[in-house]
Amino acid sequence: MSGDRLASLAMYAWPPAVDAANDQLWTFVRDHLREEGVAGVPEALDRSVAYSEPWLDPRLLLAQTCGLPFTERLHGRVDLVATPVYRFPGGVGPIRCSYIVVAAKASFASVEALRGCRAAINDTDSNSGLNLLRALIAPLSMNGRFFASVTATGGHRASLAAVSAGHVDVAAIDSVVFGLAAQHAPEAVAGVRVLAETPATPWLPYITRADPTGVEVAALRRALSAAIGSPELAAARSALGLVGLAFLQDGDYGIISRYAAEAAALGYYELG
Numbered sequence: 001m002s003g004d005r006l007a008s009l010a011m012y013a014w015p016p017a018v019d020a021a022n023d024q025l026w027t028f029v030r031d032h033l034r035e036e037g038v039a040g041v042p043e044a045l046d047r048s049v050a051y052s053e054p055w056l057d058p059r060l061l062l063a064q065t066c067g068l069p070f071t072e073r074l075h076g077r078v079d080l081v082a083t084p085v086y087r088f089p090g091g092v093g094p095i096r097c098s099y100i101v102v103a104a105k106a107s108f109a110s111v112e113a114l115r116g117c118r119a120a121i122n123d124t125d126s127n128s129g130l131n132l133l134r135a136l137i138a139p140l141s142m143n144g145r146f147f148a149s150v151t152a153t154g155g156h157r158a159s160l161a162a163v164s165a166g167h168v169d170v171a172a173i174d175s176v177v178f179g180l181a182a183q184h185a186p187e188a189v190a191g192v193r194v195l196a197e198t199p200a201t202p203w204l205p206y207i208t209r210a211d212p213t214g215v216e217v218a219a220l221r222r223a224l225s226a227a228i229g230s231p232e233l234a235a236a237r238s239a240l241g242l243v244g245l246a247f248l249q250d251g252d253y254g255i256i257s258r259y260a261a262e263a264a265a266l267g268y269y270e271l272g
Helices: 016-035 067-072 127-140 156-165 175-184 215-229 231-240 250-265
Strands: 060-064 078-086 098-103 118-121 149-152 170-174 192-197 206-209 242-246
Touching: 016 175, 016 215, 016 231, 060 078, 060 215, 067 127, 067 250, 078 215, 098 127, 098 156, 098 175, 118 127, 118 156, 127 156, 127 170, 127 250, 156 170, 156 175, 156 192, 170 175, 175 231, 206 215, 215 231, 215 242, 231 242
Parallel strands: 118 149, 118 170
Antiparallel strands: 060 206, 078 206, 078 242, 098 170, 098 192
16 A cells, blocks of 8 residues: 555445445545645555554544544544535434434334343444433433443444344444445345434544644545535445535534533443
Protein backbone atom coordinates (compact mmCIF):
# COMPACT_ATOMS: atom_id res chain seq x y z
CA MET A 1 0.00 0.00 0.00
CA SER A 2 1.61 3.27 -1.12
CA GLY A 3 1.67 6.37 1.01
CA ASP A 4 2.52 6.65 4.68
CA ARG A 5 -0.96 7.58 5.95
CA LEU A 6 -3.91 5.38 6.89
CA ALA A 7 -7.51 5.34 5.68
CA SER A 8 -10.22 3.01 6.97
CA LEU A 9 -13.97 2.79 6.42
CA ALA A 10 -14.66 -0.28 8.51
CA MET A 11 -17.71 0.75 10.51
CA TYR A 12 -20.08 -0.13 7.66
CA ALA A 13 -18.32 -2.84 5.70
CA TRP A 14 -21.06 -5.48 5.32
CA PRO A 15 -22.71 -6.84 3.23
CA PRO A 16 -19.97 -7.24 0.57
CA ALA A 17 -21.63 -4.74 -1.78
CA VAL A 18 -21.15 -2.10 0.90
CA ASP A 19 -17.45 -2.80 1.25
CA ALA A 20 -17.04 -2.64 -2.52
CA ALA A 21 -18.78 0.75 -2.51
CA ASN A 22 -16.39 1.91 0.23
CA ASP A 23 -13.51 1.18 -2.14
CA GLN A 24 -15.12 3.27 -4.87
CA LEU A 25 -15.75 6.12 -2.47
CA TRP A 26 -12.18 6.04 -1.20
CA THR A 27 -10.71 5.94 -4.72
CA PHE A 28 -12.56 9.14 -5.55
CA VAL A 29 -11.57 10.83 -2.28
CA ARG A 30 -7.97 9.65 -2.67
CA ASP A 31 -7.62 11.14 -6.14
CA HIS A 32 -9.22 14.41 -5.05
CA LEU A 33 -6.84 14.72 -2.10
CA ARG A 34 -3.83 14.00 -4.26
CA GLU A 35 -4.93 16.65 -6.74
CA GLU A 36 -4.98 19.10 -3.83
CA GLY A 37 -1.44 18.15 -2.90
CA VAL A 38 -2.17 16.31 0.34
CA ALA A 39 0.90 14.22 1.15
CA GLY A 40 1.05 10.49 1.83
CA VAL A 41 -2.49 9.66 0.68
CA PRO A 42 -2.75 5.84 0.73
CA GLU A 43 -3.68 3.93 -2.38
CA ALA A 44 -6.34 1.77 -0.71
CA LEU A 45 -8.33 1.39 2.46
CA ASP A 46 -6.51 -0.48 5.22
CA ARG A 47 -8.31 -3.71 6.14
CA SER A 48 -5.40 -5.22 8.05
CA VAL A 49 -6.42 -3.80 11.45
CA ALA A 50 -9.50 -3.91 13.64
CA TYR A 51 -12.04 -1.17 12.97
CA SER A 52 -11.06 0.80 16.09
CA GLU A 53 -7.28 0.72 15.69
CA PRO A 54 -6.97 3.57 13.16
CA TRP A 55 -8.73 6.09 15.42
CA LEU A 56 -5.65 7.00 17.44
CA ASP A 57 -3.03 5.92 14.95
CA PRO A 58 -0.74 8.91 14.29
CA ARG A 59 -0.90 8.06 10.57
CA LEU A 60 -4.67 8.49 10.43
CA LEU A 61 -5.97 10.41 7.43
CA LEU A 62 -9.62 9.32 7.38
CA ALA A 63 -11.76 6.90 9.36
CA GLN A 64 -15.28 6.60 10.70
CA THR A 65 -15.90 6.12 14.40
CA CYS A 66 -18.78 5.43 16.76
CA GLY A 67 -20.22 8.37 18.66
CA LEU A 68 -19.55 6.94 22.13
CA PRO A 69 -15.76 6.60 21.80
CA PHE A 70 -15.73 9.90 19.90
CA THR A 71 -17.15 11.70 22.93
CA GLU A 72 -15.50 9.70 25.71
CA ARG A 73 -11.96 8.86 24.65
CA LEU A 74 -11.24 10.49 21.29
CA HIS A 75 -12.34 13.99 22.20
CA GLY A 76 -9.48 16.41 21.66
CA ARG A 77 -7.34 13.69 20.14
CA VAL A 78 -8.95 13.58 16.69
CA ASP A 79 -10.72 16.14 14.52
CA LEU A 80 -14.29 15.87 13.34
CA VAL A 81 -14.43 16.01 9.54
CA ALA A 82 -18.10 15.46 8.74
CA THR A 83 -21.13 13.38 9.65
CA PRO A 84 -22.60 11.33 6.80
CA VAL A 85 -26.32 11.51 6.12
CA TYR A 86 -28.08 8.29 5.12
CA ARG A 87 -31.38 7.80 3.33
CA PHE A 88 -32.57 4.91 5.50
CA PRO A 89 -35.49 5.24 7.91
CA GLY A 90 -34.54 5.85 11.51
CA GLY A 91 -33.20 9.36 11.25
CA VAL A 92 -33.49 12.93 10.06
CA GLY A 93 -30.31 14.28 8.53
CA PRO A 94 -27.30 13.33 10.67
CA ILE A 95 -29.47 12.57 13.72
CA ARG A 96 -30.40 8.91 13.99
CA CYS A 97 -31.70 6.24 16.35
CA SER A 98 -31.17 2.53 16.82
CA TYR A 99 -33.91 -0.02 16.38
CA ILE A 100 -35.05 -2.28 19.19
CA VAL A 101 -35.51 -5.60 17.41
CA VAL A 102 -37.12 -8.83 18.57
CA ALA A 103 -37.83 -12.07 16.78
CA ALA A 104 -40.42 -11.69 14.04
CA LYS A 105 -42.81 -14.09 15.75
CA ALA A 106 -42.19 -12.90 19.30
CA SER A 107 -45.24 -11.63 21.16
CA PHE A 108 -43.64 -8.56 22.77
CA ALA A 109 -45.85 -5.52 22.29
CA SER A 110 -43.88 -2.88 24.21
CA VAL A 111 -40.44 -2.13 25.60
CA GLU A 112 -41.79 -2.66 29.10
CA ALA A 113 -42.70 -6.23 28.11
CA LEU A 114 -38.98 -6.95 27.65
CA ARG A 115 -38.38 -6.89 31.41
CA GLY A 116 -36.57 -10.05 32.48
CA CYS A 117 -35.60 -10.97 28.90
CA ARG A 118 -32.20 -11.78 27.40
CA ALA A 119 -30.54 -8.85 25.62
CA ALA A 120 -27.65 -8.65 23.18
CA ILE A 121 -25.27 -5.75 22.61
CA ASN A 122 -22.62 -5.51 19.94
CA ASP A 123 -19.94 -4.29 22.37
CA THR A 124 -19.51 -2.14 25.46
CA ASP A 125 -18.03 0.80 23.52
CA SER A 126 -21.04 1.37 21.28
CA ASN A 127 -23.50 4.23 21.19
CA SER A 128 -25.91 2.48 18.82
CA GLY A 129 -25.79 -0.94 20.46
CA LEU A 130 -25.41 -0.11 24.16
CA ASN A 131 -25.67 3.57 25.09
CA LEU A 132 -28.96 4.25 23.31
CA LEU A 133 -30.46 1.00 24.56
CA ARG A 134 -29.40 1.98 28.08
CA ALA A 135 -30.96 5.44 27.63
CA LEU A 136 -34.25 3.84 26.63
CA ILE A 137 -34.28 1.28 29.43
CA ALA A 138 -32.92 3.36 32.33
CA PRO A 139 -36.27 4.96 33.27
CA LEU A 140 -37.81 1.46 33.41
CA SER A 141 -35.05 -0.13 35.48
CA MET A 142 -35.46 -1.17 39.09
CA ASN A 143 -32.45 -1.23 41.43
CA GLY A 144 -30.16 -1.08 38.41
CA ARG A 145 -31.74 -4.07 36.69
CA PHE A 146 -34.09 -4.71 33.80
CA PHE A 147 -32.80 -7.63 31.70
CA ALA A 148 -32.16 -11.15 32.93
CA SER A 149 -28.88 -11.27 31.01
CA VAL A 150 -26.81 -9.25 28.55
CA THR A 151 -24.56 -10.88 25.96
CA ALA A 152 -21.91 -9.08 23.88
CA THR A 153 -22.01 -10.57 20.38
CA GLY A 154 -19.17 -8.57 18.83
CA GLY A 155 -21.25 -6.84 16.16
CA HIS A 156 -24.71 -5.83 14.97
CA ARG A 157 -24.74 -8.58 12.37
CA ALA A 158 -24.16 -11.18 15.08
CA SER A 159 -26.81 -9.57 17.27
CA LEU A 160 -29.37 -9.82 14.45
CA ALA A 161 -28.49 -13.49 14.03
CA ALA A 162 -28.77 -14.13 17.76
CA VAL A 163 -32.26 -12.60 17.91
CA SER A 164 -33.38 -14.43 14.78
CA ALA A 165 -32.15 -17.75 16.16
CA GLY A 166 -33.76 -17.22 19.55
CA HIS A 167 -30.48 -17.17 21.46
CA VAL A 168 -31.47 -13.77 22.88
CA ASP A 169 -34.76 -11.91 22.96
CA VAL A 170 -33.81 -8.37 22.03
CA ALA A 171 -31.02 -6.18 20.67
CA ALA A 172 -30.48 -2.55 19.70
CA ILE A 173 -29.40 -2.40 16.06
CA ASP A 174 -27.84 0.57 14.30
CA SER A 175 -30.54 1.79 11.90
CA VAL A 176 -27.97 2.19 9.12
CA VAL A 177 -26.82 -1.41 9.58
CA PHE A 178 -30.47 -2.45 9.48
CA GLY A 179 -31.05 -0.45 6.30
CA LEU A 180 -27.95 -1.82 4.60
CA ALA A 181 -28.95 -5.37 5.50
CA ALA A 182 -32.51 -4.83 4.25
CA GLN A 183 -31.11 -3.56 0.94
CA HIS A 184 -28.29 -6.02 0.34
CA ALA A 185 -28.92 -9.06 2.58
CA PRO A 186 -32.65 -9.14 3.42
CA GLU A 187 -32.33 -12.63 4.86
CA ALA A 188 -30.36 -11.10 7.76
CA VAL A 189 -33.39 -9.11 8.92
CA ALA A 190 -36.15 -11.46 7.78
CA GLY A 191 -36.29 -13.15 11.20
CA VAL A 192 -36.69 -9.95 13.24
CA ARG A 193 -39.09 -7.05 13.57
CA VAL A 194 -38.66 -3.54 14.92
CA LEU A 195 -40.42 -3.12 18.25
CA ALA A 196 -39.35 0.45 19.05
CA GLU A 197 -36.80 3.16 18.40
CA THR A 198 -34.21 4.48 20.83
CA PRO A 199 -33.51 8.15 21.49
CA ALA A 200 -31.56 9.77 18.66
CA THR A 201 -28.10 11.33 18.50
CA PRO A 202 -25.67 12.56 15.84
CA TRP A 203 -24.47 9.48 13.99
CA LEU A 204 -21.07 7.98 13.20
CA PRO A 205 -18.66 10.77 12.20
CA TYR A 206 -15.75 10.80 9.81
CA ILE A 207 -12.57 11.78 11.66
CA THR A 208 -8.91 12.51 11.04
CA ARG A 209 -5.92 12.89 13.34
CA ALA A 210 -5.78 16.14 15.28
CA ASP A 211 -4.85 18.84 12.77
CA PRO A 212 -4.01 22.17 14.45
CA THR A 213 -3.80 23.95 11.08
CA GLY A 214 -7.16 22.68 9.84
CA VAL A 215 -5.68 22.33 6.34
CA GLU A 216 -6.26 18.58 6.04
CA VAL A 217 -9.72 18.79 7.60
CA ALA A 218 -10.71 21.34 4.97
CA ALA A 219 -9.24 19.21 2.16
CA LEU A 220 -11.09 16.14 3.41
CA ARG A 221 -14.35 18.07 3.58
CA ARG A 222 -13.91 19.26 0.01
CA ALA A 223 -13.09 15.75 -1.20
CA LEU A 224 -16.07 14.17 0.57
CA SER A 225 -18.40 16.92 -0.61
CA ALA A 226 -17.23 16.35 -4.18
CA ALA A 227 -17.89 12.63 -3.74
CA ILE A 228 -21.45 13.36 -2.63
CA GLY A 229 -22.06 15.38 -5.79
CA SER A 230 -20.23 13.21 -8.29
CA PRO A 231 -22.40 11.45 -10.91
CA GLU A 232 -19.78 8.72 -11.29
CA LEU A 233 -20.32 7.70 -7.66
CA ALA A 234 -24.12 7.47 -7.87
CA ALA A 235 -24.14 3.66 -7.71
CA ALA A 236 -21.65 3.57 -4.83
CA ARG A 237 -23.62 6.17 -2.86
CA SER A 238 -26.80 4.17 -3.44
CA ALA A 239 -25.10 1.00 -2.17
CA LEU A 240 -23.98 2.89 0.95
CA GLY A 241 -27.30 4.70 1.41
CA LEU A 242 -25.23 7.89 1.48
CA VAL A 243 -27.11 11.06 0.48
CA GLY A 244 -25.26 13.93 2.12
CA LEU A 245 -22.91 15.34 4.70
CA ALA A 246 -23.47 17.47 7.78
CA PHE A 247 -20.75 19.61 9.31
CA LEU A 248 -21.43 19.47 13.03
CA GLN A 249 -19.41 20.70 15.99
CA ASP A 250 -17.87 18.45 18.62
CA GLY A 251 -20.36 19.82 21.11
CA ASP A 252 -23.27 18.50 19.07
CA TYR A 253 -22.17 15.01 20.14
CA GLY A 254 -22.42 15.91 23.82
CA ILE A 255 -25.92 14.45 23.98
CA ILE A 256 -24.32 11.00 23.81
CA SER A 257 -22.48 11.57 27.08
CA ARG A 258 -25.58 13.20 28.52
CA TYR A 259 -27.61 10.07 27.90
CA ALA A 260 -24.95 8.01 29.69
CA ALA A 261 -24.95 10.43 32.62
CA GLU A 262 -28.74 10.42 32.86
CA ALA A 263 -28.80 6.62 32.96
CA ALA A 264 -26.15 6.63 35.68
CA ALA A 265 -28.18 9.14 37.69
CA LEU A 266 -31.03 6.63 37.58
CA GLY A 267 -28.71 3.93 38.90
CA TYR A 268 -28.46 2.22 35.54
CA TYR A 269 -24.91 2.85 34.37
CA GLU A 270 -24.21 -0.80 33.54
CA LEU A 271 -26.73 -2.45 31.24
CA GLY A 272 -28.39 -5.30 33.08
